[in-house]
Amino acid sequence: MNPASPRTVDVGGDHPYTIAIGPELLSDGARLAAHVRGRHVLVLSDSSVAPLYATRVREALRRQRQDLLVGELVIPAGESSKTLESFGAAVTALAELGATRDACVFALGGGVVGDLAGFAAACWMRGVDCVQLPTTLLAMVDSSVGGKTAVDIPQGKNLVGAFHPPRAVIADTDSLHSLPARELRAGLAEVIKYGAIRDPLFFEWLKAERGALLAGEAAALAQAIARSCEHKAEIVERDPLEKGERALLNLGHTFGHAIETEQGYGAPHNANLNHGEAVAVGMVLAARLSAKLGMAGDADTEALRGLLDAYGLPTALPAGLAPEALLARMRLDKKNVAGRLRLVLWRGIGKAEVVPDVDESAVLDVLRGG
Ligand SMILES: NC(=O)c1ccc[n+]([C@@H]2O[C@H](COP(=O)([O-])OP(=O)(O)OC[C@H]3O[C@@H](n4cnc5c(N)ncnc54)[C@H](O)[C@@H]3O)[C@@H](O)[C@H]2O)c1
CATH class of the missing domain: 3.40.50.1970 (Rossmann fold)
Incomplete structure (x- = not known):
């Protein structure tokens, strides 16, 4: 064939x-x-x-x-x-x-x-x-x-x-x-990530194509996959070993991994967030932290939260996860250097950047909902 x-x-x-x-x-x-x-x-x-x-x-x-x-x-x-x-x-x-x-x-x-x-x-x-x-x-x-x-x-x-x-x-x-609908949505969280870190037009396109993508329409999905792969290819080609800009692909991931580790690596059908869902929550936390640190406005956070929500993705920490425990997990992230928290934050849609030495008390505030 x-x-x-x-x-x-x-x-x-x-x-x-x-x-x-x-x-x-x-x-x-x-x-x-x-x-x-x-x-x-x-x-x-x-x-x-x-x-x-x-x-x-x-x-x-x-x-x-x-x-x-x-x-x-x-x-x-x-x-x-x-x-x-x-x-x-x-x-x-x-x-x-x-x-x-x-x-x-x-x-x-x-x-x-x-x-x-x-x-x-x-x-x-x-x-x-x-x-x-x-x-x-x-x-x-x-x-x-x-x-x-x-x-x-x-x-x-x-x-x-x-x-x-x-x-x-x-x-x-x-x-x-x-693929179960929940897993399709989890993948769409990573697709939205590309718009959030480096492609405002794609972010807008994702708003417009929500219905087609959630319905699994072939043409829309193929376009979303190809555009996402183009972004990833461009970045990993320049920085295969994540010495620099490749870290941007981890927007939301330090928070997300902490959530996944803290809740235990359960089967996806249980109440735990799966990887894509944890990244969705993590991206919103990263946006809120960026706003708290004066890097971006609350309107950007709201635009991201709104899009993730429209795709049926979670945007807030699940109950029962202790902020201190999540922070302790974040300290073990591979992006950290010399024991300091190094996070991917943003200056608004399409403008992610790596921020070294992020103040832990601000992170804790955001994890506490502040
Ligand atoms: N290497 C990297 O750069 C990178 C990047 C992002 C995520 N990850 C890793 O990827 C993992 C998450 O991947 P995932 O979300 O694909 O999870 P997964 O591999 O667990 O798949 C999700 C679920 O869907 C089922 N499934 C897969 N394909 C199916 C299909 N076509 N039809 C029906 N069921 C199907 C699987 O059996 C599983 O139960 C995490 O471990 C994460 O750390 C790695």
Whole structure:
């Protein structure tokens, strides 16, 4: 099956690759197999995604290359699987497959699978290929692009990981049809983030296209994914290792990660906020902190809060999280330097900036609702 040409976004730099965005790509054996240099493939997926799409991928690969040895590892769905234990299972699966240095790991799933598979690929024999096959909107617009890989430990999210750019990203937009509405909205939080940090026109477009995007209309979604990927590609190309401007992509994330860590990495169906939702709350907290520090006006905070709210996303801290405990989590963020809080704040829509040494008492005030 050869679908009509998908949209593509190129990511340049030392390890260039292409992001393909379009329908029916998980059945496109030629496209999938084009990135397999050797004979060994491990398809890593989760318990919700594998039953829907893993056979499609395996069969497409096999149709194209009968000589391939294709293994499969399925982890339980959800953030609670992004652990050192799952990492152990992934490298064990590669060992059992007899994977050599030209092996390829296919990450079939959302950001959890993508981060875990990428990290396993980064470590197996000091680095084998990884092809990202994102099946959540969040993974299509963010986590599959840029080469950040990681697992969580109880002390914090993503604390153990590596930079390992994928060999390709293949985003089959048909897979979004099975995505629960809550997960679609979580992805839209990261899409809104691009507007908030660097693209006021896109922010306006997102206001106008709310109905189409929430209804899952293909053309609007493809446009939102492509524009988001263009932004991410432009930034990671210039700053692959997050020494500077790449940190801007973390608007709302220091607050968000603290929320996620403090509430525990529960399954997405429970009352806990998932990653995109935590980022939505985090962006509003970052905007409020920016206003408190005199960097931006309250109208900007309100515009962001209003848009997130219109997309059905949470904009306030859930009850039961202690501000002091959240601050303690924020102190462990990877962006901090020399023990000082370094946060992404903004000067209004489209104007995010990294602020070193943020006053902790102002952060605490904002966490307390002040
Ligand atoms: N590496 C990065 O740069 C980066 C960036 C942003 C987020 N992340 C990470 O990404 C993770 C969040 O990713 P996520 O929101 O995709 O979560 P996820 O991978 O847990 O997926 C969300 C849920 O949707 C299910 N699912 C996935 N695709 C589906 C489909 N097509 N149909 C039906 N169900 C489907 C999954 O099984 C899961 O239950 C976090 O761990 C976060 O830290 C990484």
